[in-house]
Amino acid sequence: MLRLICLVLALICSLPRIGAADIPVDIELVLAIDCSSSVDDEEFALQVAGMANAFRDPMIQEAIQNGVEGAIGVSIIQWSSERFQNVAVHWRLLTGPADAHNLANEIDAMPRTIGTGATSIANALLFAANSFNGNGMEGFRRVIDMSADGENNQGLDIHIARAQVLARGITINGLAIRNEFPNLDIYFEDRVIGGDRAFTEVAKDYEDYRNAIFRKLFRELRDVPVADGSGIDPSWAPSWKEARLIGRR
Template sequence: MRRRVILGAALAMPAILRAGRARASTPVDVELVLAVDVSRSVDPEEQELQFSGYEAAFRDRRLIEGIAGGPVGAIAVTMFTWSDWHIQNTVVPWMLLDGAPACHRFADAVANAPRRTWLYTSISGAMDYAAKQFGQGFEGTRKVVDISGDGVNNSGRPVAEAREEALAQGIVLNGLAVLDRSPPPAALSSALPPLDTYYRQEVIGGPGAFLVVAEGFQAFEAAVRRKIIREIAAVPAPGPVTERFA
């Protein structure tokens, strides 16, 4: 009899563990993954403008009020940098943002995150890495990936494949395209679509997906603030597919 009890307990243990993990997931309005381009085309000054833009966004009163206005009143956010197909680095792990103190802690973590520069631009690699970040202690009503960059995919597998797989998981892909002040040579750029067109057609996707365009890195802060406020809205209001900031 004792052996049966022990055996029954052992068989039940996986289900108990799964239930415990499920209960451990914290409900949030949005699970938001911030994917930041640090490829060779982003010089140190431009990279600093990106990081300072994200930092300022999470200190903004309007963003903090937007988080509080959701049904849960909390979101979960993580940030990683990306470049080549195999280079993605989480610089701020998942954090629960449920008020001004937590938002400022996230902003502090962004300010202190390492700045590194790599070579190529693998949007597909960023999508693949981002899709694996969900389900780590949080359960959001929406899963959103925020991809910022200043170039088209030139490393890794086709973007269309990575995009399709992410969308199949119920992930919304939003874009922040930065129109670089130092465009590629005419011979190269003539073969490429405008970056905002590329992001709109090849990168963003999912219910309510949208693109924000920053016309130069100087416009990045205003663009990213608007973008995140729109992403965390409890019921995203219908808006233009593309918004521009000069």
């Protein structure tokens, strides 16, 4: 009998402990970059530069450290049509300024892996949702940041994809780039975003993307009420002409 008990205990101890090794973080965040045919190389570069600069900002770095866990997880995907989604930056754990600077440098060096295609926000959402699986982190919140300059025009129905993602407890926030669609933020509000404290940030055009991605990240990390988000300004203020990337085209 004693031998049987010992065998059972040994078997139990040998079983994998699901989630035991997962690192607790305040938020698991997927940043999804639009690489469809409506986005030229300069506009892609503006997205990259804006995202990198945001993670270099002291306000963002402080927000990362001031969470309950003092840590966040970040991954970046590029997407266009229903079959084109790539992980451009795999999951990174950020616990302070050094990690944030390293991520910013990695973003700066990130090549464009998708050159053209339709706009399948729906399929990009499902790809992003699946990327949370097995990332080694356990966040208080899971959030997809969906950036796009157009409406879903290919692939799965946006309502079906949205419902599937929300059913997993994942929040979808939006960054609507109103470059060619003046009412794109309304489309995002109606058909894309959803979940706990979901919101849409607006960029007037690609040159305004840098300010918009900063506001969006800050609101997510600090849990700032939506009504207060528009007044948040980054700590840096050089013009976009000074911030353009050289040699990216």
